[in-house]
Amino acid sequence: MKYFLRRILWLVFAIFIALTINFMLPRLMPGDPATILIQRLEGLEPAAINAVRNAFGLETDKNIIIQYKDYLIDLLHGDLGISISHYPTPVWNVLRKALPWTIGLMGISTVLSFLFGTLIGITLAWKRKSRISDAVLGLFLFIRSFPYFWFGLILVYFLAFNNPIFPLGGATKVGLMPADGWEYIKSILYHGILPGMTITITSMGYWILTIRNNMINVLAEDYITVAKAKGLSMSRIKNLYAAKNAILPSVSGFAMALGFVIGGSLLTEMVFSYPGVGFMLYQAVQQQDYPLLQAIFLFIILGVLFSNFIADIVIMILDPRVRDGAKK
């Protein structure tokens, strides 16, 4: 229970830090991008220019503490400012449409990549002397060295353009609505396969490598020798004695890995014009929609923090030492 409270405390604290960073970033930037931008945006309605000013903290009449207070209060009311590229739509309304796509795509792909990566990593460590293991490991080392977006491009090129098995991009067939029911869902799945594959394959390498290393370390432990000496079956040794111990550090390292996965997913969306947060981030960058950019960044951090928290809870369930507070 103490562990649980500590994790909640850290979550709250981290969220606070994230909010602060999000507030500070535009105000810390060198030069004066805002003015340049406002000049470029000439002809835009004054209210839009105001939105930019707000995002950059150019309200020189207010001191920074008051600005910070206003920022927090606005956030509490769900007010993330006005989007420049979708003016005059509030940022939240723009972002809201993108969130479900990303959460769905990224969530499923991340879970799949973790599951497959863990399974493959365990097998590679268990059969580490075989040549096939070496080859598979090499293959994933190789895949991991490519930029995710490039890998996505290749998949599009071979599986959507050259051999039109899958759609080139988007999340559904144009014109289909949720009201179309099953057709709509089928279309979502169909459109999700290539981007999902990209994320899964590119991020899998990370899990494979970590779990393989953990597993090799665990296999050198005395309790594995004891298990063998006791005459247990190979599958019991592999799963209950080795894998269970090897997975733990991997789950607790989930937060770090999530950074890679999210990076990969954002880029994948860009390549597939998938209407999620990543693609929106890309558009926000292109159109210099800073309020939207900030909001997306904030949501990504919050997403990471919550996933991190869930990983902490899973660890608590899996590891009796953590449950008893015997291990940090």
Place this chain on the structure above:
Amino acid sequence: MSDKLLEVQNLIAGYQTKMGRVLAVNDVSFELKKGELIGIAGESGCGKSTLAYSIMNLLEDNGAIFSGEINFSGDNLVDFSAKEIKQFRWQKMSMVFQSAMNALNPVMKISEQLIDALKAHQKGISEKEARKRAEEMLELVDIQKDRLDAYPHQLSGGMKQRVMIAMAMILNPDLVIMDEPTTALDVVVQRNIIEKIEDLRSEFNFSIIFITHDLSLLVEISDKLAIMYAGKILEIGPAAKIYSNPLHPYTKGLMNSFPPLTGEIEEMSGIEGKPPDLLNPPAGCPFYPRCEKRMEICKTEMPEFKELENEHQVKCYLYQGSDNLE
């Protein structure tokens, strides 16, 4: 002799490396009777753990038995197939490892870890029977049965080691190898464990190979003592004899360097120098460079065992010529 349980003959074992074979156990022979406790003493790296792993057939990866015999009640374990050894191990002989902290799986309850050994060898044993047996074993090592479902980290170091002993004895083996079972524990707990082991031995009459660098402890509990150095046994015999009359210069050095009563010898402060490289063992006596009484012949040749008194044997040229003791 019919009461002979284990006979190791000319065992050579070690590790295959890129640079060649490391002979961690180099021509080791000894016998063990039923119910007897043999202590094997030596500095760390002398090959005593490899010897234990060889007998258990647990050498892995690049480790292997290169030649020799391990006869256990008439069967040569070296000839056993993987399947046979898997059946045999833990049933007839088991092992207690140096650090119980590492020898118990941290994410499984001790009940599960005790019971799975039972289930692996006694097919068809019911969950209830297995649990009962596990409870009995815990009580035998003075752990209350309500701790059966504890996780290792919930037990103290001494308790963990007692769980390990219970685990080693759960199938009622004829031989238990104990590899530094008390090294990681503090002195009081050590004493407890040793007393427990002696109690259990007198009750169940199993044999023990007790490995440690703590010579004073061995002198106290062993029937028989073997002094190991650089993969070889240099002196072997009844513990009391070796204590009262150490023969080999190395044994003498060890005896001099241990503090009175009980205590550990962290380093062999009494003897200068380092053991030889096991990758290229010297042709002669491995102790030659450090020996105070070395002779020309020791550099190039290693003598065979010479029995000087009833069962007290030594490999040293100091005693080769004469039949009488110094």
Place this chain on the structure above:
Amino acid sequence: MIKDMLKLFITNRKALLGVIILSIFIFIAVFAPLIAPYHPKQSSDQEGKFQLRAAPSSKHLLGTSHAGYDIFSRLIYGTRLSLMVGIVTGVITTFIALTLGLLGGYYGGVIDDIISFINNIFLVIPSLPLIIVIASYITIRGVWPIIFVLSFTGWAWGTRVIRSQVLTVREREFVKVAEVLGEKPLVIVFREILPNIISLVMATFFTSTIAAVIGEATLEFIGLGNISAVTWGTMLYWAQNNAALLYNAWWWFLPPGLFIGLLGTSFALMNFAIDEISNPKIRKR
């Protein structure tokens, strides 16, 4: 210790392969003008203007871009900046990680608390979105801002592993002995501690260089780099923005990605070898 590592490094097949690939890239970068048939911004020769969007031919091995530049020449010249950004960022990142790791790990106390705190925050913030946000605020487009952003966001992981290694090494006997003998902290850090974490420092360098190579390509691909610079990343940017895919111009977007991947692989191989060499548990098996 260092000599042993070098020896093992050469005898390790993975490391050797990595070194060979890296050497080839360095060779290409240094001798780019000799290897490339044209200047990267040359769109005509004495025979007249180059054809736009040409397919590969003997004249243009990998065809030409929408502006008539020879893609093969751009690929060769692109090695220079891409390699430079990767290695410079790797060096800076490793330097920051090493400094902070040594400071926090060796001195402990308040310094360590502050470093660990900032470190933990940077570990949780996903780096790519942070990189994108910062880069989009910086209005100067070019190689140095990219190096700055990648170094600024890339030091956290290295700092963490180096710090924890320093913490273990400083408890070792030889460090304690040096302290008792009254050696100055700097001497202890450089003579006693540093040699013992050298493999970790190398691993940090390799990892951060891979991250930098990929990070650079990513930023440029999104258009946050200097799009007139000749790098693999900007090549992909132009290919994407001119629908190379839909023109079936695989020769435009395949080679730069492949080069990025190969360069990354070479560092990954060396990194893996370091791991094998320095982690006896992995080496033994």
